[in-house]
Amino acid sequence: MRNTVVVVGSGLMGSGIACCSALAGNPTVLIDLNYDNAVKGKENAAKNIDELAFNELCSAEEAEKAKSLLAAGTDYSDYKDLACMVIEAIFENLEAKQNLFKDMDQVFPAEVPLCSNTSGLRITDISALCYVHPERTVTTHFWFPGHLVPLVEVVVGDRTDLDIAVSVKNTLNNWGKAAVLVKRDLPGQLANRVLQAVIREAVNIVEIGLADPEDIDTAVKMGMGIRLPVWGPLEHIEAAGLDLCQNVQRTVLPEISARTDPSPLFAELVDNGDLGYKTGKGFYDWSIKDMDALAKNRNDFIIYARKFMSERKILEAKNPQE
Numbered sequence: 001m002r003n004t005v006v007v008v009g010s011g012l013m014g015s016g017i018a019c020c021s022a023l024a025g026n027p028t029v030l031i032d033l034n035y036d037n038a039v040k041g042k043e044n045a046a047k048n049i050d051e052l053a054f055n056e057l058c059s060a061e062e063a064e065k066a067k068s069l070l071a072a073g074t075d076y077s078d079y080k081d082l083a084c085m086v087i088e089a090i091f092e093n094l095e096a097k098q099n100l101f102k103d104m105d106q107v108f109p110a111e112v113p114l115c116s117n118t119s120g121l122r123i124t125d126i127s128a129l130c131y132v133h134p135e136r137t138v139t140t141h142f143w144f145p146g147h148l149v150p151l152v153e154v155v156v157g158d159r160t161d162l163d164i165a166v167s168v169k170n171t172l173n174n175w176g177k178a179a180v181l182v183k184r185d186l187p188g189q190l191a192n193r194v195l196q197a198v199i200r201e202a203v204n205i206v207e208i209g210l211a212d213p214e215d216i217d218t219a220v221k222m223g224m225g226i227r228l229p230v231w232g233p234l235e236h237i238e239a240a241g242l243d244l245c246q247n248v249q250r251t252v253l254p255e256i257s258a259r260t261d262p263s264p265l266f267a268e269l270v271d272n273g274d275l276g277y278k279t280g281k282g283f284y285d286w287s288i289k290d291m292d293a294l295a296k297n298r299n300d301f302i303i304y305a306r307k308f309m310s311e312r313k314i315l316e317a318k319n320p321q322e
Helices: 012-023 035-054 060-068 094-107 162-174 193-205 213-222 233-240 242-255 265-272 291-319
Strands: 005-008 028-031 071-075 083-088 114-116 137-140 151-155 180-181
Touching: 012 028, 012 035, 012 060, 012 137, 028 035, 035 060, 035 071, 060 071, 071 137, 071 162, 083 094, 094 114, 137 162, 137 242, 151 162, 162 180, 233 242
Parallel strands: 005 028, 005 083, 028 071, 083 114, 114 137, 151 180
Antiparallel strands: 137 151
């Protein structure tokens, strides 16, 4: 019976994906070349499940069942007759991914979708060495933290069969994810294209001295950011009126950054060795600012938002006329 999800790569993203798969009721195996790493990934997936249960995003019974569905291994070919889907979550190296997909294409039967969790590479390039069934290769980009953030971007490659991509999207939605279909295989996929536009202008605002980093982040978090989970940018312009937004763009767009290369401010910081949190300094001084507290606030807010959206869906289902 083909009901097993094979996750190749047992790091942070692999364990997050495995958590989601197991909670959806799928036998799920984490594959790593090093068995100890695979076991650690399984343990981290179980911790993710426990975190969701602790925060009432799943029941204790659902959590225990999901943890019982987790397994660890070193050879994905052991599951060639059991797999219903394979999701690659190894490090972001094109050659490594190409070689992996070439082998998986030869191992797994045609009906098994081969998915990549890549955040920056094109599935068209990743699957370039797939000659058996390239039409079943597709990107499934889970956003970090994978067990908390609902979004998954399903990207159609140049050789991807659209029906297969739609089927993968529907499967992930049935897992409880918010999967979206990205119809062309372009750099940045979908959400990262929007995010990079925001980052470009945020850095530009620092560069021109319009505001300090702390105030920029506060403005985004406490303004547009706090409403984005339930109020998207296109919904916003529909509410405001397209004529008004057209006039605003006539005024604002000529004044914001349109550069197509990284800001010189990035080069200055990188050249100085100021790479952000990992070196202790970037736009912020991390001897003063607390990354652990910031990450906890991020996760707590995501959990709160997910609870709100879940409760809202239940209410809407009970009162469809409202």
